[in-house]
Amino acid sequence: MFRFIVRRLLQLIPTLFGLSLLLFIWVRRLPGGPEDAILGERATPEMRAAIRRSMGLDEPILVQYGRFVQRLLRLDLGTSSSTKRPVVEEFLERFPGTVELTITALVIAIGVGIPLGYLAARRRGQLLDHLSVGGSLVGICVPIFFLAYVLKAIFSENLGWFPSSGRQDPTIEATRITNFFVLDGLMTREWDAAMDALWHLVLPGLALASIPLAIIVRITRASVLEVLNEDFVRTAEAKGLTERTVRGRHVLRNSLLPVVTSIGLLTGGLLSGAVLTETVFAFTGIGAFIYEAIGQRDYPVLLGFIMIISVVYVLVNLLVDLSYSLIDPRVRVR
Amino acid sequence: MALLEVDDLSVTFARRGQRTVRAVDGVSFSVDAGEVVGLVGESGCGKSVTSMAIMGLLPRHPGTRIGGKAAFDGTDLLGLDDRARRDIRGRDVAMIFQDPLSSLNPVIPIGLQVTEVLARHRGMKGDAARKEAAGLLDRVGIPDPTRRLKEYPHQLSGGMRQRALIAMAVACRPRLLIADEPTTALDVTIQAQILELLKELVHDSGTALVMITHDLGVVAGMCDSINVLYAGRVVETARRRPLFREPRHPYTSGLLGSVPRLDSGRGEPLNPIPGSVRDVLSWSEGCAFAPRCSRRVDACLDETPPVVRTHDGRSYRCVDPVPLPGAVPAQAGPADQPEASSPEPNEEKTRD
Numbered sequence: 001m002f003r004f005i006v007r008r009l010l011q012l013i014p015t016l017f018g019l020s021l022l023l024f025i026w027v028r029r030l031p032g033g034p035e036d037a038i039l040g041e042r043a044t045p046e047m048r049a050a051i052r053r054s055m056g057l058d059e060p061i062l063v064q065y066g067r068f069v070q071r072l073l074r075l076d077l078g079t080s081s082s083t084k085r086p087v088v089e090e091f092l093e094r095f096p097g098t099v100e101l102t103i104t105a106l107v108i109a110i111g112v113g114i115p116l117g118y119l120a121a122r123r124r125g126q127l128l129d130h131l132s133v134g135g136s137l138v139g140i141c142v143p144i145f146f147l148a149y150v151l152k153a154i155f156s157e158n159l160g161w162f163p164s165s166g167r168q169d170p171t172i173e174a175t176r177i178t179n180f181f182v183l184d185g186l187m188t189r190e191w192d193a194a195m196d197a198l199w200h201l202v203l204p205g206l207a208l209a210s211i212p213l214a215i216i217v218r219i220t221r222a223s224v225l226e227v228l229n230e231d232f233v234r235t236a237e238a239k240g241l242t243e244r245t246v247r248g249r250h251v252l253r254n255s256l257l258p259v260v261t262s263i264g265l266l267t268g269g270l271l272s273g274a275v276l277t278e279t280v281f282a283f284t285g286i287g288a289f290i291y292e293a294i295g296q297r298d299y300p301v302l303l304g305f306i307m308i309i310s311v312v313y314v315l316v317n318l319l320v321d322l323s324y325s326l327i328d329p330r331v332r333v334r
Numbered sequence: 335m336a337l338l339e340v341d342d343l344s345v346t347f348a349r350r351g352q353r354t355v356r357a358v359d360g361v362s363f364s365v366d367a368g369e370v371v372g373l374v375g376e377s378g379c380g381k382s383v384t385s386m387a388i389m390g391l392l393p394r395h396p397g398t399r400i401g402g403k404a405a406f407d408g409t410d411l412l413g414l415d416d417r418a419r420r421d422i423r424g425r426d427v428a429m430i431f432q433d434p435l436s437s438l439n440p441v442i443p444i445g446l447q448v449t450e451v452l453a454r455h456r457g458m459k460g461d462a463a464r465k466e467a468a469g470l471l472d473r474v475g476i477p478d479p480t481r482r483l484k485e486y487p488h489q490l491s492g493g494m495r496q497r498a499l500i501a502m503a504v505a506c507r508p509r510l511l512i513a514d515e516p517t518t519a520l521d522v523t524i525q526a527q528i529l530e531l532l533k534e535l536v537h538d539s540g541t542a543l544v545m546i547t548h549d550l551g552v553v554a555g556m557c558d559s560i561n562v563l564y565a566g567r568v569v570e571t572a573r574r575r576p577l578f579r580e581p582r583h584p585y586t587s588g589l590l591g592s593v594p595r596l597d598s599g600r601g602e603p604l605n606p607i608p609g610s611v612r613d614v615l616s617w618s619e620g621c622a623f624a625p626r627c628s629r630r631v632d633a634c635l636d637e638t639p640p641v642v643r644t645h646d647g648r649s650y651r652c653v654d655p656v657p658l659p660g661a662v663p664a665q666a667g668p669a670d671q672p673e674a675s676s677p678e679p680n681e682e683k684t685r686d
Contacts (some may be wrong), residue, residue, distance in 0.1 A: 230436065231431060231433060231436040231437045232436065232437055232438055232439040232440070234391055234431070234437070235431060235437045235438065235439075235499070235502075236439070237391055237423070238389060238391060238423055238424060238428065238429040238431075238503075239423065239424035239428075239450065239451045239454065239502060240419075240420045240421060240422065240423035240424030240425055240451075240454060240455060241420070241424070241450060241451075241454050242420060242454070243416075243420075245450065245454070249439075249442065249450070250439050250442070253441055253442075254439070254440070254441055327441060328440070328441050329440075329441060329443075329486040329488070330440060330441075330486070330488050
């Protein structure tokens, strides 16, 4: 088990290396550069060249890449060309918000999706089944920004149950330690700050959860239906076990395998894809920042972001593999 | 009274947009305590559906109709509610299935799969249950049972898996064991071991055994009496010896004739039954076997052939049975009394 984890973490190194080289070259191939964003359209070629030189962009690309890797080894991602602040600093400020949002969305998607998918399979062909299958189709089809505005209009503006924007009420003087607002509140025992941050997560979390929720419902339902037809379920029935034991012990656990895999894949998408939700709810996460960075050709930010996302992706899938081996002894890791 | 009395059992599957299938069509047979009874037939003859209906394991579907009776020790199993049925299953009536790998839960250790039966029906828990489970594995011939309890099905060989399934089935010392092709998925050498084990278990414990198989070799080695099924009906019932020595129904005779024998000459061809089980008539149009039968006469298509019971306790459903050896066909007649008392049930009883 330990060796498996170490090996997977070591695999991360060549993965990151290859990925960064590929992206480094690819990003530089995009038309335009940071000098255009800084100087605008009317800059002279001399001014452009001066800026490029000052940023080190005039050197051969491999030399630039070498410098990038050198800095990376010291966990330095360089300086943002648009905000002039260290990229690492920017990320530490913004990434926690996105992570909180992603976790909220996952908790909602898993907590609702698995039971709903299971019940739909059990009541196949009945009202609940049709509702959840139809509902999940809607969940996949409705654009997130639209759903986000609808949620905001109903639960925030009309009913006033949840705050409509931001990560925390600015009037609360909360202590910042990790920039995970909920965690900070718990660590400093500022309960009201933690609750308020949590409350701010509900609506954006719901909006972001819509697609993964729909996917999890469908995968769970299909998987349960398949397992219900397995021979070992018939054996369990033949043993005279109570319905509860048959369902809980024999059906549910076997149905979870494909669901766990899909959760791993969904997580990466959530982390990098929360832009729209963050925009609608004025939620200071990483999404809007990255969106800006693309427009500004902010190479260091883009590369750093991709590096972080890939590390998270590998870690999440390592977790998935580990939980997989907990559920299914046939894939016990060695 | 017999331990299990199956009377006029019928199972029909109706699916929207498809022809209604009558998988089991008035099957009757009985099993005495401690007796080994064979249900023999080709695939699709309804033998598995019969056992699943008795166990109450057919998938619940509004189009599935089960009729008739299956009285176990006087209680009609088909009329029980779900709860009472679960109480009997695994405790009084247990079942062994065909494919041991898919019949075991892949993600649960063997031990729990054995102890869960003990917990459900015998209230055993913890160490006592584990000890009993190890004893059961030992009894079915699994070496090093304490270690095996912690292993998962994929770590066992095919024969061991079937032994483990058998251990689960006999865990509560059932009075009736139904084995649905228990050796089909196994190697020939393992087959013999598993059959030997089953024989031993039923002999030691007095458990009655219903052996479902298409393999006449299995039947010959194990069963006291045999029911031959064709297209959802019993076509011949007899004790083992008479059935093998003097099959009366042409189908039984055909089955026996299509088994390769060591003592037949090298060049002698096998005599398979022509056609396949799909070439059936509906029993309401006459004898379902008629299209494949070498002894077909016009009378076969008049009506469902009545069951003929002979004085030695045999019965068959044929208007022109295979004559007994050494007897001219006409002489066999007077001994065989067509059953006059019970008119042929042409209507199946169905319950919704």
